[in-house]
Amino acid sequence: MAKLDKTKYTKEEAARLMEIRRLEKTSREKKQEFATRAKPIIFDTEPEVIDIDRFRHNQQTAFVLGNGKSRETIEPVELKKYGPIYGCNALYRTFRPDYLIAVDVKMVLEITKTNFQKHNQVWTNINNSYNGIQKLNFFQPSKGWSSGPTALWLSGQHRHKKIYILGFDYRGLDNGRQFNNLYADTPNYKKSQDGATFFGNWLRQTVAVVKEHTETEFIRVIVPDNYCPEELNKLENYSTITVAEFKNQFVLP
Numbered sequence: 432m433a434k435l436d437k438t439k440y441t442k443e444e445a446a447r448l449m450e451i452r453r454l455e456k457t458s459r460e461k462k463q464e465f466a467t468r469a470k471p472i473i474f475d476t477e478p479e480v481i482d483i484d485r486f487r488h489n490q491q492t493a494f495v496l497g498n499g500k501s502r503e504t505i506e507p508v509e510l511k512k513y514g515p516i517y518g519c520n521a522l523y524r525t526f527r528p529d530y531l532i533a534v535d536v537k538m539v540l541e542i543t544k545t546n547f548q549k550h551n552q553v554w555t556n557i558n559n560s561y562n563g564i565q566k567l568n569f570f571q572p573s574k575g576w577s578s579g580p581t582a583l584w585l586s587g588q589h590r591h592k593k594i595y596i597l598g599f600d601y602r603g604l605d606n607g608r609q610f611n612n613l614y615a616d617t618p619n620y621k622k623s624q625d626g627a628t629f630f631g632n633w634l635r636q637t638v639a640v641v642k643e644h645t646e647t648e649f650i651r652v653i654v655p656d657n658y659c660p661e662e663l664n665k666l667e668n669y670s671t672i673t674v675a676e677f678k679n680q681f682v683l684p
Contacts, residue, residue, distance in 0.1 A: 492595070495596050496518045497579040497599040499598040500613055506684070507522070514591070516530075517582040518532070519578040532553075532554045541618065548564075584643075594649050596637075597652045601630040609625070609626065610628060641666050659671060
């Protein structure tokens with residue numbers, strides 16, 4: 432885009448044109464981001480080089496990434512040097528977590544269609560729909576939970592001392608009315624204008640994980656207007672910090 436010649440316009444006109452250009456640029460970037468989220472990548476290449484130290488259990492820190500919009504400004508790749516990352520569902524489209532957890536059948540079939548599971552750990556529940564698909568890891572017995580709390584449970588089983596929980600927003604956007612997910616409007620997800628998903632089961636399952644793993648400290652990363660349920664707040668091994676505090680703690684951009 433050619434540089435704006437401000438000499439041809441009044442100060443007010445130039446300012447208005449600059450704002451229009453900024454909005455157009457933002458729109459293009461959002462469209463590119465949407466295209467990336469919507470289109471699965473085919474993983475037929477060799478696996479990335481793994482730092483095995485990140486897989487040593489009983490280590491200090493791990494991160495569990497839900498897909499609520501509160502984690503939108505945090506780049507998962509920036510966390511890799513601090514500990515293993517447990518992610519959910521469509522996260523694999525843009526980032527390779529150390530453990531990918533998905534329990535929805537359609538989502539698992541999307542993942543396996545890309546061959547992601549051949550070079551990365553994918554965990555799910557046993558289902559006849561996966562007959563003949565190799566390299567999946569199965570929970571035995573099946574948890575019967577949603578993906579986010581299941582990922583949190585798996586991280587707890589690995590005995591990390593501190594587990595940071597990101598993107599667990601529970602309530603929807605617009606005062607709890609609209610669907611809250613980074614992958615809204617992409618395959619296997621609701622539309623961004625759809626109603627919020629009921630979160631009661633997610634919350635009860637999260638509470639169960641925190642109560643089960645009393646030797647682990649769970650820290651939920653939130654934005655200022657995030658819902659903070661009393662069921663979690665009263666647990667001694669659970670606390671919250673803001674996204675800004677989290678970024679300062681781990682020196683993130």
